[in-house]
Amino acid sequence: MRDIHHTPGAPSRRTVLGASLAAAGTGLLTACGADSPPRSNAKPGGYVAPDGPEVAEAERERGSGPVRTVQLTAARTPLDLGGGTTVTSWSYGGELPGEEVRVTAGDTLALTLANHLPEATSAHWHGIALRNNMDGVPGVTQKAVAPGADFTYRFTVPDPGTYWVHPHVGTQRDRGLYAPLIVDDPKEPLSYDKEWVVVLDDWLDGVDGSTPDKVLGRLRGGTRHRRGGMASRMPMGAESKLLGGDAGDVAYPYYLVNGRTAKDPSGFTARPGDRIRLRIVNAGGDTAFRVALGGHRMTVTHADGFPVRHTTTDSLVLGMGERYDVLVTAGDGVFPLTALAEGKRASALAVLRTGSGAVPAADVRPEELDGRLVTADRLRAADSVALPSRTPDRTIRLRLTGGMATYDWAFDGKPYSPDQRHPVREGERVRTEFVNTTSMWHPIHLHGHTFALGATPGGPRKDTAIVLPGQTVTVDFDADNPGLWMVHCHNVYHAEAGMMTVLGYRAP
Ligand SMILES: [Cu+2]
Known part of the structure; x- marks a missing residue:
């Protein structure tokens, strides 16, 4: 390792x-x-x-x-x-x-x-x-x-x-x-009885002739307000307080957990009292999910694969590309794992079953969704992976720019070209500031590195961070993996519109 x-x-x-x-x-x-x-x-x-x-x-x-x-x-x-x-x-x-x-x-x-x-x-x-x-x-x-x-x-x-x-x-x-x-982990420090991989997604491909490319075309063409057929994928007023306003660009016909709609959810069977490790992945294109397991509190153990100091919560929000691992101790019965499509008035569902009981209704909304919610900035890295404190050698400032009207999402007003380079040198501690000048949130992803979130030491190690409108998010990482690495919004439509760029290691 x-x-x-x-x-x-x-x-x-x-x-x-x-x-x-x-x-x-x-x-x-x-x-x-x-x-x-x-x-x-x-x-x-x-x-x-x-x-x-x-x-x-x-x-x-x-x-x-x-x-x-x-x-x-x-x-x-x-x-x-x-x-x-x-x-x-x-x-x-x-x-x-x-x-x-x-x-x-x-x-x-x-x-x-x-x-x-x-x-x-x-x-x-x-x-x-x-x-x-x-x-x-x-x-x-x-x-x-x-x-x-x-x-x-x-x-x-x-x-x-x-x-x-x-x-x-x-x-x-x-x-x-x-x-x-x-x-x-060959030396896995956590003990648990079962593991449940939970993959969240928003779905439109193949529904009434929709494809992601057609949706991108409509978004670029500014026909989002038209009603009926494909145009109905373009929502108005997808609002979320949690995301600072506009929640997303696309109204999906389905939201899935492990490939299933809420009407016919996937299930997971355990015994009462089992400790279950959930590995939750947001594989969506344009949807943040707020996740809770009815009747349970969750102990967050990992953010984006790296351990954090254990923190108890009722719910979590995952931007596209983010992952959280949590531990739960299973109750006795049938419990909804609800993934609310944040701001989109819809949800996805999976079911935890440890005893008898009816399958929860497709639109069940466990009260934990409105309980304590731990966001990434409230987490701390586990001591084993905390990035050692160090003064940055270099600061890269990237302004998130663009908007819905002309669908010109970008960094610094420049649409993506594969020849862009933001230089770093191997061995440097690099600070990156994501300055969101847009009126929408963006889950920003860095390839090939796991940064520390926040400018103060001890922030959780992550590779994808939610940047709310008007907010500046600072991340630090060690330039220890030479190459050419993408930095981009993990909203697939924003990325394709141009909110991508390349961080390049200078040749020695
Ligand atoms: Cu974005």
Whole structure:
């Protein structure tokens, strides 16, 4: 496992090694797909290349544990959402969510993605501090995997926790292309009887002709106020106090837990008194979920895969891309796990069953949803993963800009281009300030690193942070994973509109 307590600031062996190899830093990216045209190499110079020697050296330092071989097939298939609702969509292995990928920290994951889709795709390992050329971002870290081609992602998985995989191409992840990625801790400090992976999603693909691309087209075209058919996906007045106002851009026909609608929810069976670890993932495209388990309090143990000081709460809110692990002690009976689509007047449901009782109503609203709610800024990192206190060497300030009217979401008013670079240097402590000048909240995600939330020491380690309208969120991280890394809003429509950019390690 990677030692996250390494001495900050000390030049690492790879910094030194890399210097002599800098000239080789513009090497070709891994090619794939028989019919792919040769890649243009007109990239900004002076940066570590995703397949450069610094990246290879960082990977060597992570070690190479047992190889776990996994096959993942992306294909267009029918999906049964329950309650007689079947859609045709794109998914992994014809299942929703895709079958869980499970490894142990230190393992080498060798996952072959077979693309049976009509479009090029990729796999991104959300939250994992992996080698850069396996991060799955076409145009930056690899070529997209062409239809009919396959690509093997091979990397050491350094940290235990709850992660997930999804494509990093267009609006594909607002179809059914997602699966949990669970990394077991070989020295798991928590004791529990059962584990329940809970994946939340908002769903529109294949419903009355909707596709994510058509929705994006409508959002860009400003026809959101029209009524009927596709236009009804564009809500007016999705409001949430918790999110500081406008809650989302899209009214989805369905909200799902583990691929099922609330009318025909998925269930989880345990015994009364069992300690259950829930691993909750928000795989949605444009929906924050407020989650509570009726009749239970939850003890938050992890945020975005990394441990936090245990904190008891009644409910949690998850922006898109966020994960929380919680422990509950199961009561006796049948209990609703409700995921309220925050501000959208709808909810998703799963059921915990430890005894007899009727399935809760689809729209059940446990009182815990309105009880104590712990937000990420109230959590503290567990001592084992707290980022050591250090003065930042560099501060990157990113203004979140844009709005609904012209659908021009961006950083600093500049729509995304894969050639953008916000420079950092390996070994630096980097502070990033996300200044939200828009009238909407954004869940901002950094690839390849787990930052500390907040400018004061001891903030929870996360890779995705909710930035409310008018708010500035500060995060600190150690630049210890060379490469080119995306920073973007995890609202799939905001990201596609342009709220993405690239953080680049300067070549040594
Ligand atoms: Cu956004």
